[in-house]
Amino acid sequence: MSATSARLTRLTNIPGSAQLAALAAVLLGNWLVFPGFFNIRMVDGRLFGSVIDVLNRGAPVVLLSLGMTLVIATGGIDLSVGAVMAISGAVAATLINAGTPLVLVVAAALGAGLLCGLWNGILVALLRIQPIVATLILMVAGRGIAQLITAGEIVTFDDRGLIALGTGALLAIPVPILIAAGTFALTTLLVRGTALGLFIEAVGANERASAYAGVSARVVKIAAYVWSGLCAAIAGIIAAADIQGADANNAGLWLELDAILAVVVGGTSLLGGRFSLPLAVAGAIIIQAMNTGILLSGLKPEFNLIVKAVVVMAVLLLQSVRRRD
Amino acid sequence: MKLNRIAAVTALGIMAAAGTAQAAEMVVGFAQVGSESGWRAAETKTAKLRAHQDKVNLRISDAQQKQENEIKAIRSFVAQGVDGILLAPVVATGWDSVLREARDAKVPVFLLDRQIDTSDPTLYTAAVTSDTVLEGHMIGDHLAKLTNNKCRIVELQGTVGSSPAINRKKGFEEAIAAHPDMKIVRSQSGDFTRSGGKTVMESFIKAEDGGKNICAVFAHNDDMGIGAIQAIKEAGLKPGKDILVVSIDGVPDMFKAMANGEANGTVELSPDMAGPALKALIALKSNGTEPQKWIKTPSTLYTPATAAAEYKRRAPLY
Structure with a gap:
């Protein structure tokens, strides 16, 4: 092994160093293409700037990646999160237009996400359908369900309370960022403050061994999918509130792939086992910083996907250096 | 016994009514993409309205954004012996073989709101799209x-x-x-x-x-x-x-x-794509007027x- 690659290995041996390096590189790239990238000012009592955009726009994928991390850690995958976003948005929009109080609207939308997660969990944990197939069912059917709820239209609403969840600000910070941060804290508390995180890693690493150790894989898996459904529902409410309407066809479209990418960029193995929530969040922010950077750069839209793919590949290669050694 | 007779008479009546209806009404199949946008829903609604005005029996099939469903719908329309087919193609390619079947069965096909890519433009009668x-x-x-x-x-x-x-x-x-x-x-x-x-x-x-x-x-x-x-x-x-x-x-x-x-x-x-298509179809059926290949719908600035x-x-x- 050459001296440089040895140095690179040492440098990338610290967990998270690859992600942080990638994040720094993407942010630096954004600053180079747009010197005003780090400028922040106040507009209408809220922070306004490209960095805020990255966090604000990244909030839905951050939320999805929290649930996705837990699911992937159990050795599963959840392809349905985008469709669940569409369902929860549709539920929220139709109920608020029917005059339901905001608290109940949010509860119903979250409940819908919870049910979707429970459905996935039952298919995977009890009926033992392969996760990729089991969640594919809801990925396809879920959008149809959302379209049924909205009758195929974009259901718009003008309830100030609900809109505030997507576009409001508290102490000058946009609400979606606060919601994502809060959910991150709650998830961390749930999996690291209790033994749940350990159980998830155990089930993901070796289901049989953990069964002998008395860990019920079924309960752990169902819990992970339910949490993923819940996170997706929160993201769905934010997405609908952001555009003041539930767009069943497009809300959360392909975001399941961004979420999986965020988790993988965050260093969690698709085979299950060890996971890291903060690094998944970093992964989601890297992806969003890249998206925002592309928009700011003035690049032609034909190049968007190529640039994205090249950056993702670079991050993954950086990680694989670490893993190989 | 009496009940049976009433039933038989009613059935005959319905059949007779259906018979006259068939003679008077033109049957047209509409292979619609789906309802992915508000505009699309409006297009379907307008089609129903126009069909009602023109006394056309319109059979609508919702393909849920899938080409294979639209192809199936066209085949079944041909099998039902419809007088014409309206097709809102979900994608531009892959229509040649099913449209050839329709042409062989002498069923005129009108494309709505999108053109298709084909080397043989005689496969469809006309396309109704905006410019x-x-x-x-x-x-x-x-x-x-x-x-x-x-x-x-x-x-x-x-x-x-x-x-x-x-x-x-x-x-x-x-x-x-x-x-x-x-x-x-x-x-x-x-x-x-x-x-x-x-x-x-x-x-x-x-x-x-x-x-x-x-x-x-x-x-x-x-x-x-x-x-x-x-x-x-x-x-x-x-x-x-x-x-x-x-x-x-x-x-x-x-x-x-x-x-x-x-x-x-x-x-x-x-969203009124079906109206011009039905008008052209009726003209074609009643006195053989060949429609223009591209029927442009009006674009209006508001x-x-x-x-x-x-x-x-x-x-x-x-």
Whole structure:
């Protein structure tokens, strides 16, 4: 092994160093293409700037990646999160237009996400359908369900309370960022403050061994999918509130792939086992910083996907250096 | 016994009624893409309305955005011996073999709102679509008039590679090419969606000095335009005044935005595609008039002046 690659290995041996390096590189790239990238000012009592955009726009994928991390850690995958976003948005929009109080609207939308997660969990944990197939069912059917709820239209609403969840600000910070941060804290508390995180890693690493150790894989898996459904529902409410309407066809479209990418960029193995929530969040922010950077750069839209793919590949290669050694 | 006789008589009556109905009514199959947008739902609704007016028995099949479903629907329409088929193709390619079956069965096929790619144009009777290049051209001319031929424009493109995105861009660029002080300074794809339009516009505003350097936004469809309006508002600017908003499609929400003074114009993509097609089909069946190969639907520019009234007029359709 050459001296440089040895140095690179040492440098990338610290967990998270690859992600942080990638994040720094993407942010630096954004600053180079747009010197005003780090400028922040106040507009209408809220922070306004490209960095805020990255966090604000990244909030839905951050939320999805929290649930996705837990699911992937159990050795599963959840392809349905985008469709669940569409369902929860549709539920929220139709109920608020029917005059339901905001608290109940949010509860119903979250409940819908919870049910979707429970459905996935039952298919995977009890009926033992392969996760990729089991969640594919809801990925396809879920959008149809959302379209049924909205009758195929974009259901718009003008309830100030609900809109505030997507576009409001508290102490000058946009609400979606606060919601994502809060959910991150709650998830961390749930999996690291209790033994749940350990159980998830155990089930993901070796289901049989953990069964002998008395860990019920079924309960752990169902819990992970339910949490993923819940996170997706929160993201769905934010997405609908952001555009003041539930767009069943497009809300959360392909975001399941961004979420999986965020988790993988965050260093969690698709085979299950060890996971890291903060690094998944970093992964989601890297992806969003890249998206925002592309928009700011003035690049032609034909190049968007190529640039994205090249950056993702670079991050993954950086990680694989670490893993190989 | 008596009951049986009544049943038999009623059945005969129904059959006779059905017989006369068949003689009088033309049966037309409509292979519709699905209901992925409000515009699409309006297209289906208008088709039903026109069929009712023209006394046509319209059989609608919803393909749920899948080509194989549309192909199945066409086959079953041919098997039912319909007088004509309306097809709103979900994609441009892959229609040759099923359209050949329809042609062999002598069933005329009308394409609605989209053209197809085929080496043999005799496979369909006519295509009823709007002129998407013209739409872009019209809204470009409108913007030139609003800004005295001087404007720094940001563009929200539709899905990369889709034909409306390519053509609307082309038409708009043709229109502003005549005015050296009108320039598209930034252009990105918002994928025809509200959230796409909003996200891209947010970044454009930051990149152009908080929006001060942007005179107008041209969105390839109304949904992206509506997203852009929200982004402009959140940046503390007034859409329709600080940054002008023009787009294409004519969906009700855009009329509402114009009525509120937040947008400055839209070119309507008429949802009445079935009307001209049915008219051409009836002419073809009754006296053999060959329709034009491309039946263009009218493109109309709407401005804030009439927006409130137009919104009211459209409400039942959408």
